[in-house]
Structure formats: C-alpha cells, structure tokens
Amino acid sequence: MLTVLTQIGGTVWLFNFGVYKVLKSSKSKRVKVLSFIVAYLLVSFLVIPPIAESLGRVPLPITKSGTLIPHNYITPLLNRHYVKPKLKSELLDISNSINTDNPKLKVSYLDANFPFIDGFPLLPHLSHNDGRKIDLTFYYTQNKKEGNLKPSNMGYGKFVEPNQNEVNQTNICKSKGHWQYDFAKFVTLGGRNDLEFDFQNTKKLVRQIVNRSTTHKVLIEPHIENRLRLNNDKIRFHGCHAVRHDDHIHYQIK
Numbered sequence: 001m002l003t004v005l006t007q008i009g010g011t012v013w014l015f016n017f018g019v020y021k022v023l024k025s026s027k028s029k030r031v032k033v034l035s036f037i038v039a040y041l042l043v044s045f046l047v048i049p050p051i052a053e054s055l056g057r058v059p060l061p062i063t064k065s066g067t068l069i070p071h072n073y074i075t076p077l078l079n080r081h082y083v084k085p086k087l088k089s090e091l092l093d094i095s096n097s098i099n100t101d102n103p104k105l106k107v108s109y110l111d112a113n114f115p116f117i118d119g120f121p122l123l124p125h126l127s128h129n130d131g132r133k134i135d136l137t138f139y140y141t142q143n144k145k146e147g148n149l150k151p152s153n154m155g156y157g158k159f160v161e162p163n164q165n166e167v168n169q170t171n172i173c174k175s176k177g178h179w180q181y182d183f184a185k186f187v188t189l190g191g192r193n194d195l196e197f198d199f200q201n202t203k204k205l206v207r208q209i210v211n212r213s214t215t216h217k218v219l220i221e222p223h224i225e226n227r228l229r230l231n232n233d234k235i236r237f238h239g240c241h242a243v244r245h246d247d248h249i250h251y252q253i254k
C-alpha cells in the first residue's frame with residue numbers, strides 16, 4: 001500500500017523493520033512506527049530529490065510562498081510532485097505570468113508523478129507515469145473576489161456541474177457502465193460550498209497552457225471545453241475509462 005501511495009514508502013518500511021529484526025530489538029511497535037516516519041521524511045526530503053534529479057525528474061515547490069504551489073501538502077508528502085525539468089520550467093513560466101498579471105492568483109498543482117521509473121503509474125491516474133503530466137486546479141471566487149481558495153480539500157471531487165443544455169458526459173459514461181467516472185467525489189477529504197467557478201481566470205490559465213509549443217494536450221470535461229471556446233485541438237476529451245475532468249485540468253507536455 002505504501003508503495004502504491006508513495007512509491008518509496010514500502011521500501012523504507014521494509015528497511016526500517018528489517019533493521020529492528022537484524023538487531024533482534026524488542027522495541028515497542030510505537031517506537032518502530034515512529035522511526036519509520038522519521039526515516040520516511042528524511043529519505044523523502046533529503047535523499048530522493050538529488051537522486052531523482054540525476055535520473056531526470058525534479059520536485060515542484062513544496063511551500064506556498066511562490067507562484068506555483070501545492071494545493072494540499074499531502075501531495076509532496078507522498079512524493080507525488082515530481083516532473084521532468086522541462087515541465088517544471090513551463091509551470092513556473094505560466095505561474096509567474098499569471099501572478100504578474102494578477103498578484104492575487106497563484107497556480108495550484110495536484111497529483112504530478114512519482115520520482116522514479118517511467119511506466120510506474122501514480123494511481124489512480126494511469127497516465128501519470130513518465131514525468132510529463134500534471135493536474136492543476138481551476139480558479140474559484142468567494143463573494144465575487146478572486147483568489148486561490150478551492151472547494152475540495154484534496155483538490156478533486158467537487159465538480160463544476162453541466163447545465164441542463166450542456167453535454168452531461170458523466171451521465172453518458174455511467175450509462176455505458178463506467179461506474180468509476182465520478183468516483184473522485186468520495187475522496188474530497190471535506191471541502192466548502194461557498195465558492196463559485198471562476199470562468200475567466202480558468203480560461204486564462206488554459207489559454208496559457210495550450211499556447212505553449214511544448215504542450216501535448218490538455219484534458220478537460222466536454223461542457224467546460226465548450227464554455228471556454230478556445231477552439232484548440234490540444235484540448236481533448238479523456239474518454240469514459242478515466243474520471244471526470246470538471247474538477248481539474250490535466251496538462252501534459254510532449
């Protein structure tokens with residue numbers, strides 16, 4: 001489970017408990033778990049970043065002081081914030097430009113990739129396996145004021161629902177038997193209901209992404225794509241085998 005969630009956690013767990021076994025130590029379970037947590041944090045933040053960098057992936061900023069920020073600290077804590085250096089520099093360009101244009105706005109990222117191994121999927125995202133993909137949050141307003149507040153604590157699962165006259169892709173996919181399509185609603189870890197979808201700023205962000213020559217594609221729900229009216233063939237529908245994309249933007253480079 002630790003390997004699926006964090007890639008390196010399972011290895012640190014085995015190493016940690018292996019050491020106690022070799023030493024024939026009778027330390028309590030609590031001490032062993034505590035030492036695992038300390039070892040996991042040390043390995044995650046001191047050992048992994050330089051090794052990952054030498055193998056071609058770099059961590060994104062883990063504090064909220066810059067213009068590119070984790071929406072939730074759980075993402076870097078689980079080592080799910082690694083990308084190719086090219087994607088990092090594109091993201092920083094985009095976030096700096098958005099922030100220069102409007103200092104109230106930053107770019108919040110969600111799941112990216114693990115630090116190592118092309119093809120090792122970052123579940124539940126099957127395609128986040130090569131350092132080229134990342135999910136970003138939409139923008140929302142609170143009492144018409146712009147900012148960086150988001151409706152879901154995890155970043156996923158609070159949807160911008162289609163209107164009655166828009167394509168309802170969720171109904172289409174679920175009627176075809178794709179039960180997982182709106183599964184993200186179960187993993188919000190709580191949230192808030194006082195925010196409104198900020199169409200204008202979300203459109204600015206998507207436009208910034210699709211105008212870059214390195215961008216391969218952006219995945220977003222059909223009714224959001226129709227509202228954005230960007231008419232760009234890099235914006236695509238992900239298919240019913242994936243999950244709803246009216247709670248985040250999936251961005252990937254070539």
Ligand SMILES: [Zn+2]
Pocket residue numbers: 125128133134135249250251
């Ligand atoms: Zn994605």
